[in-house]
Amino acid sequence: MTAPADLTVVENEAAQARFDDLIAQDSRIEPRDWMPDAYRKTLIRQISQHAHSEIIGMQPESNWISRAPSLKRKAILMAKVQDEAGHGLYLYSAAQTLGIGREEMTQQLIEGRARYSSIFNYTTPTWADMGAIGWLVDGAAICNQVPLCRASYGPYGRAMVRICKEESFHQRQGFEILLELMQGTEAQREMAQDAVNRWYWPSLMMFGPPDDESPNSAQSMAWNIKRFSNDDLRQRFVGMLVPQAEVLGVTLPDPNLAWNEAEQRYDMSEIDWHEFHEVLAGRGPANAERLRRRREAHEEGAWVREAAAEYARKQAAKAAAAA
């Protein structure tokens, strides 16, 4: 007679084999499929971080909704920030299919236990930052995210398809803001160049540490969650920026940036990884401010959420009594 424990082992082996097979065929894993714990944990971490990034990422741009310099720009910016809230919502839903609740993810964020993209810890002192964020930050996000449309976990991949379609619009509006500024007055051109100077390096940091210092990358690539290495994506991004910077007439703030024909890649200056780690550790210009705003909105909204829950409970009780 086989002990139940052994049966479980046999079943697990079969499930693992099915999972490995799906990954090998580059098929999708769906919420009801068996998956290794580590795969589930990696995805929960990555998707919730991604959702938090969308939500925190609304703040640096919402800073300019009230002061946008034309009604058309105000409308576009408002639509963009609202898209980001929508992206956060799809991503929280995708993470929920893995067995974590939104309230728990929110608590992790506001208690400072979860990460979000460090780029949003930089501030937006001028209108041109709306252009630079769209062009550089959303541009880098697109390079990172388009391959995620093929991520092996179905709900994540599908959420990313919707998100990428909107992100490309976001990048375009950022580029257009900069183009308009660069074709404008001297003060506007200076504003645009200054914003590009401030956002260029942080946007390159968005691809993460160099490949030889990126501990989680290999496993994520084996699981078909990640498709390209950090350095490859960074190269592609710079390749996309260089011709666009020429059209804009802005200078990318790296005197060593040059195409290396022999190696078929861009040479560039060393990224300041000390700054990256400092911001990651919570010592960026706006880390505390971003979390404070999110925490206040959540806490000050508690009475409203409680009212909605209580109203729903009363309605359900009324319906039950009537039945």
Add this chain to the structure above:
Amino acid sequence: MSGETPDLGGRVGAEPRIETDPHGDVTVDRVALAEEFAGEAAGAGHAASADVAAYALGLGDDALVLAQRLGDWITRAPELEEDVALGNIALDLLGHARSLLHYAGTHDGRSEDDLAYFRDEPEFRNAWLFEQPNGDFAHTIARQLVASTYLVELYRRVEASTDATLAAIAAKASKEVDYHRDHAIQWTLRLAGGTDESRRRMLRAVEQTWPYVDELFRDDEVVARLVDEGIAPRPSSLREPFDAVIDQVFAEADLARPEGRTAFVVDGRGREGKHTEHLGPLLAEMQVLARAHPGASW
């Protein structure tokens, strides 16, 4: 420097290409700005008369000022769904404002941005309700309930305007404010019928919002001339259907319409350019960047 826009998002990562994407090329050709100003086609580009321009300016300022207020909720709402919903409502109102200001500006060759950014406070014609601060969520909902119930009745009638541009703007806006009213009613019921705290806040918000209701329904000379030409509905004629909707909502929410309170020493006079203390700071913030760079294009 070339003025051309490069192929940026036509294909994401087009240069260099990031392999093939299973979802196909991502395009951004159809950006949501296809018809920038509602009613432009219907009006065939004719300029607004002085009276029509004054009327459109008042309605446009109502929408603009309320959109500016609601935009402040984005990143501060009680739940993410409300960041989206209030953002959506703000965006709709901003769309109405743009169409109305654009049309008002055809009278004397001013653009929507000339009107939004380069008029001073006494030149703004919005009613007082719209410039009131957001307060807590209950205050915002009470203001939304009044504003959207009024706007539903207004735009339904302006849809039948003999002015083709106003009729087209109203036809588009009508569907949107209908959703805004639904949103406000749902929240009024939840807050009034939720917890003790939410009910207390909702009662206070209704009480503090109601003094701003009368102004919305006051007739004036400009509108009287437009009523005669079939261009605009008489504001006072909207009061009865407004009260009917409100009474129904309040009956379900177990709220009462505050009556007989004399809240103001003077009545709201927004259409004459007289405002509460709240409009000035709102405009200062909205206009600061545009005014720092006069003549610049954005």
